[in-house]
Amino acid sequence: MSRTLILGALLAASVPGMAATRGMSAEDLVMFDRVSAPQISPDGKRLTYLLRKTDRAANKGVTSLWIRNLEGGKPRRLSDGKVSVASPTWSVDGNALFFLSAKSGSQQIWRLDLGGGEAQQVTDFAVDVGGYRFSPDGSRIAVSLEVYDDCTDLACTANRLSAPKTASGVGYDRLFIRHWDTWSDGRRSQLFVAKLDEEGRAGNEPVRLTRGIDGDVPSKPFGDESEFSWSPDGSRIAFNVRIAGRNEAWSTNFDIYEVAADGTTLPRNLTASNPAWDAGPVYSADGKTLFYRAMRRAGFEADRFALMRLDLQTEAVSEVAPGWDRSADGITLSADGKTIYTLADDLGEHRLFAIDVEHGLARRVVSGGAVAEFDLNGDALVFARHRLDTPAQLFRAASDGSDATQISSFNRARLDEIAMGEFEQFSFAGWNDETVHGYVVKPWNYQKGRKYPVAFIIHGGPQGSMGNSFHYRWNPQTYAGQGWAVVFIDFHGSTGYGQSFTDSISGDWGGKPLQDLQKGWAAALDKYAFLDGGHACALGASYGGYMVNWIAGNWSAPWKCLVTHSGVFDNRMMGYATEELWFDEWEMQGTPYEKPANYERHNPVNHVAQWRVPMLVVHGQLDYRIPVEQGIGAFTALQRRGIPSRFVYFPDENHWILKPANSLQWHDEVNSWLKLYLEPR
Numbered sequence: 009m010s011r012t013l014i015l016g017a018l019l020a021a022s023v024p025g026m027a028a029t030r031g032m033s034a035e036d037l038v039m040f041d042r043v044s045a046p047q048i049s050p051d052g053k054r055l056t057y058l059l060r061k062t063d064r065a066a067n068k069g070v071t072s073l074w075i076r077n078l079e080g081g082k083p084r085r086l087s088d089g090k091v092s093v094a095s096p097t098w099s100v101d102g103n104a105l106f107f108l109s110a111k112s113g114s115q116q117i118w119r120l121d122l123g124g125g126e127a128q129q130v131t132d133f134a135v136d137v138g139g140y141r142f143s144p145d146g147s148r149i150a151v152s153l154e155v156y157d158d159c160t161d162l163a164c165t166a167n168r169l170s171a172p173k174t175a176s177g178v179g180y181d182r183l184f185i186r187h188w189d190t191w192s193d194g195r196r197s198q199l200f201v202a203k204l205d206e207e208g209r210a211g212n213e214p215v216r217l218t219r220g221i222d223g224d225v226p227s228k229p230f231g232d233e234s235e236f237s238w239s240p241d242g243s244r245i246a247f248n249v250r251i252a253g254r255n256e257a258w259s260t261n262f263d264i265y266e267v268a269a270d271g272t273t274l275p276r277n278l279t280a281s282n283p284a285w286d287a288g289p290v291y292s293a294d295g296k297t298l299f300y301r302a303m304r305r306a307g308f309e310a311d312r313f314a315l316m317r318l319d320l321q322t323e324a325v326s327e328v329a330p331g332w333d334r335s336a337d338g339i340t341l342s343a344d345g346k347t348i349y350t351l352a353d354d355l356g357e358h359r360l361f362a363i364d365v366e367h368g369l370a371r372r373v374v375s376g377g378a379v380a381e382f383d384l385n386g387d388a389l390v391f392a393r394h395r396l397d398t399p400a401q402l403f404r405a406a407s408d409g410s411d412a413t414q415i416s417s418f419n420r421a422r423l424d425e426i427a428m429g430e431f432e433q434f435s436f437a438g439w440n441d442e443t444v445h446g447y448v449v450k451p452w453n454y455q456k457g458r459k460y461p462v463a464f465i466i467h468g469g470p471q472g473s474m475g476n477s478f479h480y481r482w483n484p485q486t487y488a489g490q491g492w493a494v495v496f497i498d499f500h501g502s503t504g505y506g507q508s509f510t511d512s513i514s515g516d517w518g519g520k521p522l523q524d525l526q527k528g529w530a531a532a533l534d535k536y537a538f539l540d541g542g543h544a545c546a547l548g549a550s551y552g553g554y555m556v557n558w559i560a561g562n563w564s565a566p567w568k569c570l571v572t573h574s575g576v577f578d579n580r581m582m583g584y585a586t587e588e589l590w591f592d593e594w595e596m597q598g599t600p601y602e603k604p605a606n607y608e609r610h611n612p613v614n615h616v617a618q619w620r621v622p623m624l625v626v627h628g629q630l631d632y633r634i635p636v637e638q639g640i641g642a643f644t645a646l647q648r649r650g651i652p653s654r655f656v657y658f659p660d661e662n663h664w665i666l667k668p669a670n671s672l673q674w675h676d677e678v679n680s681w682l683k684l685y686l687e688p689r
Contacts, residue, residue: 028424028425028426028427029425029427030425030426030427030452030489031426031427031428031429031451031452031453031485031488031489031490031491032426032428032452032483032485032486032488032489033486033489034486034671034672034675034676034679035672036422036426036489037480037483037485037486037671037675038062038668038671038672039062039064039422040062040399040418040419040422041059041060041061041399041418041419042059042060042069042399042400042480043057043058043059043060043392043400043401043402043416043418044057044058044059044060044071044380044381044392044400045057045058045095045096045381046381046382046383046390046391046392046402047096047097047098047383048078048383048384048385048388048390049078049098049102049385050098050100050101050102050385051102052078052385052386052388053077053078053079054075054076054077054078054102055075055076055077055078055390055402055415056073056074056075056086056096056098056105057073057074057392057402058071058072058073058074058093058094058096059071059072059074059085059418060072060092061089062668063668064668064669067667067668067669068667068668069092069668070089070090070091070092071092071093071094072085072086072087072088072089072092072093073085073086073087073093073096073105073107073120074086075105075122078388078390078404078415080415086105086120087107087109087127091109091110091111092109092110093107093108093109093118094107094108094109095107095108095139095140095232095233097140097141097142099119099142099146100142100144100145100146101146103121103122103123104119104120104121104122105119105120105122106118106119106120106130106140106142107120108137108139108140109127110136111127112129112132114133114135114136115136115137115138116129116130116131116132116133116136116137117129117130117131117137117140117149117151117210118130119208128208128209129209130149130204130208130209130210131149131151131202131209131210132209132210132212133151133153133162133210133212133214134162134163134165134166134212135153135154135155135162135165135166135169136153136154137151137152137153138151138152138153138154138197138226139151139152139226139231139232139233140152140233141233141236141237141238142238143238143242143269144238144240144241144242145242146204147203147204147242148201148202148203148204148242148269149201149202149204149210150199150200150201150217150236150238150245150269151199151200151201151202151214152197152198152199152200152225152226152236153197153198153200153214154195154196154197154198155195155196155198155216156168156194156195156196157194157196157222161213162212162213165195178191178193180192182253182254182256183254183256183257183258183587183589184252184256184257184587185587186587186632187228187229187587187588187632188228188229188587188632188633188662188663189229189630189631189632189662189663190229196221196222196223196224196252197224197225197226197227197228197231198216198217198218198221198225199216199217199218199225199236199245199247199267200214200215200216200217201214201215201217201245201269201270201271202214202215215270215271216271217245217267217268217269217271217275218247218249218267218275219271219274219275220274220275221249221251221265221275222251222252222253223249223250223251223252223256224249224250225247225248225249226247226248227248227249227250227262234288234338235247235248235249235287235288235289236248236289237289237290237291238269238291239269239291239295240291240292240293240294240295241295242269243268243269243270244266244267244268244269244295245266245267245269246264246265246266246278246289246291246298247264247265247267247275247289248262248263248264248265248286248287248288248289248300249262249263249265250262250263251263257587257588257589257590258307258589258590258593259306259307259590260284260285260303260306260307260308260309260590261283261284261285261306262285262286262287263277263278263279263280263282263286264277264278264279264286264287264289264298264300264318265277265278266278266298266320278298278318278323279300279302279318279325281325282302282304283306284302284303284304284305284306284307284308284311285302285303285309285311285313286300286301286302286303286316287300287301287302287313288300288301288338288339290339290340290341292341292345293341293345294345295320296319296320296321297317297318297319297320298317298318298320299315299316299317299318299328299339299341299348300316300318300339301313301314301315301316301336301338301339302314302316307590307593307594308514308590308594309471309588309590309591309594310469310471310503310510311335311507312333312334312335312507312510313335313336313337314327314328314329314330314336315327315328315329315332315336315339315348315350315363316328317365327368328348328363328365328368329363329364329368329369329370330368331368332361332363332368332370333506333507334352334353334354334361334370334504334506335352335353335503335507335510336348336350336351336352337350337351337352338350338351340382340384342384342407343386345365346364346365346366347362347363347364347365348362348363348365349361349362349363349373349382349384350363351379351382352504353473353503353504354372354375354504355445355475355504355505356433356445356447356473356475356476356498356504357375357376357377357378357475357476357477357504358377358378358379358380358473358475358477358504359372359373359374359375359379360372360373360374360379360382360391360409361373362407362408372409373389373407373408373409374389374391374393374403374405374409374412376393376395376476377393377394377395377396377476377477378393378394378395378475378476378477378478379391379392379393380392380393380394380400384407386407387406387407388404388406388407389404389405389406389407389409390402390403390404390405390415391403391405394477394478395476395477395478396428396431396447396449396475396476396477396478396484396485397428397429397430397431397478397485398423398428398478399418399419399478400418400478401414401416401417401418402414402415402416403415426452426489427452427453428452428485428488429449429450429451429452429454429484429485429488429489429493429494430449430450430454431447431448431449431450431476431484432447432448433445433446433447433475433476434446434447434448434531434532434535436527436528436531437527438499438500438520438523438524438527438528439500439512439519439520439523439524439527440520442500442509444497444498444499444500444524444527444528445475445497445498445505446495446496446497446498446528446531446532447474447475447476447484447494447495447496448493448494448495448532448535448536448539449484449485449487449488449493449494449495450488450493450538451488451490451491451492451493452485452488452489452491453491454538456538458538459537459538459539459540460491460492460493460538460539460540461491461492461493461540461543461544461545461682461686461687462492462493462494462495462539462540462541462543462544462545463484463487463492463493463494463495463544463545463547463682464494464495464496464529464544464545464546464547464567465482465484465487465494465495465496465546465547465548465552466496466497466525466546466547466548466551466552466555466556467482467496467498467502467548467551467552468548468549468550468551468552468553469501469502469503469550469551470499470501470502470513470517470521470551471501471502471503471510471513472502472503472551473498473502473503473504474496474498474502475498475504481549481664481665481671482549484496486675486679487679487682490679490682490683492682492686493536493538493539493540495528495529495532495539497524497525497528497529499513499520499521499524499525499528500512500513500520500521500524501513501514501520501521513595514594514595514597515595515596515597515606516610517551517554517555517558517579517595517610518555518558518562518609518610519610521555522555522558522559522562522563525555525559525563526563529541529566541566543568543685543686543687544566544567544568544686545567545568545569545570545571545681545682545685545686546559546566546567546570546571547570547571547572547573547678547682548571548572548573548575549572549573549574549575550573550574550575550633550634550663551576552573552575553572553573553574553575553576553634554572554575554576554577554612555575556570556571556572556575556623557572557575557576557577557612557642558610558612558615560612560615560618560619560620560621560623561612561614561615561616561617561618561619562615562618564618564619564620564621567621568621568622568685568686569621569622569623569624569681569682569684569685569686570621570622570623570624571623571624571626571678571681571682572623572624572625572626572639572642573626573627574626574627574628574631574633574634574638574639574663575625575634575638575639575642576612576634576638577612577613577638577639577641577642577645578611578612578613578638578641579592579596579607579608579610579611579612579613580600580604580607580608580611580613581637581638581641582634582638583596583599583600583607584600585635585637585638586632586633586634586635587632587633588633612642613641613645616645616649619645619646619649619651620651621651622651622652622653622681622685623642623646623651623652623653624653624654624656624677624678624681625639625642625643625646625653625654625655625656626639626655626656626657626658626665626674626677626678627639627640627655627656627657627658628657628658628659628660628661628662628663628664628665629657629658629659629660629661630659630660630661630662631661631662631663632662633662633663634663636657639655639657640655643655654677654681656673656674656677658670658674
């Protein structure tokens, strides 16, 4: 049996003579400061970043803008720490910073001169700014704004939103009536361009570039500024968009469009020949080539994102690295244009890669955990990386990843108190004897010779990965901090092990993954004597919640208790009620009425008669990905079967539990449930 080991040491105390005295708690997880958006100044001497701090009293996180010298020195906060800011951007000359803030009552762009003075509002549009990018010379700004398509100016949209309504009914004529956690009100995110005057302010009526585009730029709900970019000469803008129409709810056909930045032409589709997903356009320095990412299979959201290049003169398209079997997450070009830097899941980590544009060769630049974000300026590289035993810190390195040095110490005082559970990656022969990887995390207070109860976590997606990273919702250290061991498996269908491995789950949700989980559990028990296989609970969310519902009727023997969060209970109803129909229709290889047998083959609802293990069910009302009735259905089944069970309902949360107080309650409920069945009473 092949096994690969990656050892993680305990987080060392950073104050001499001070020893860690406890494990990590849910309170720690909620209160940790979170760093994001590192950006190097144009002159390469300074670094800005965002830092989110939790305001317990206000029950929210507040994100502030910070600056420091890249080579060292004390960081300085630039925003007031009371109103969150987002999307920081350096001015072309490096003398100012721009950011988004709702300080004025609506989300607008602000400018802060680093020479002194208060931040000044740059835009004062009648609607919120969703995202922005400055032209290369800094004289214009592209902004995304949500507007009604039939409105000719921004005031029309604003007036319609504020108009009193005497009736509450809303009519719809096509699907996508709701998405993620929001009902559609008919608005679209559209791309506009505004000129800046001599005082650096934008006019109130920008030019709309996406005329005739029935789609969102950027995409909803998680799209950002990486979905549109300026040409180097500022004459054109490229963007990706999915044209809506009546098939939006079952289509993944995003295309790259190009439009004149002055609004004198209509957008032109550059990738119409590809019926699948094209995304993230980036121009070469000479403006002659457009790099982007592309999937090949229409309707499959977890297909491999290949790196592509389009010759804008000949319209020839080619793949940059066809032999690299990973899915690219973004494109950053080196200064000389010879290298693409991108992130990708890779063998249980989220690593930074450098791809040679000419030869297509890929090399790992940063490993050792999960690289969340990075910025590149010449030979200077800054990245935020987190691991199973530490939240994200900032690092400085050369562009090839050498000489990496940690340059931050966020959460130092709190981390000094905490002993993180040691972790190790292992591998085993899974389905069809193919190599599958997993991780084990020891309890914080591990002592050799003792046995410990186990939390067996099943990740969601299902095309995702749970590995060497620090998660803010499903963090193994919160269980290790309770004195339990943790095991989790990257079963067939997980990302980072090649596209064929990812593909293998489609049409087989309860097959190969279940075998991997069974074999991984057996392998972990065989290898790690400290795991108490007689006292273990299985828990998961989304697809992980589905799998918990599935194993409740198909593999219940090892478990003292189960936890299903936002889990699929009835595949057939899920195929009609979820908002992104493309997902289920690809995974089940058709619609519920075309291929009913596929929905029933691994349907948890068909095995309720075999359920016997106590189960905690958790769901949010605003979860439109897996609607709350799926959770209610599972709870109803448990109650009618007379199985000990509890339903925890969050009326103000979506697929994720995000508010600080709710997160603490969620962890309290889950930990209490596990404690009830894992520890002696």
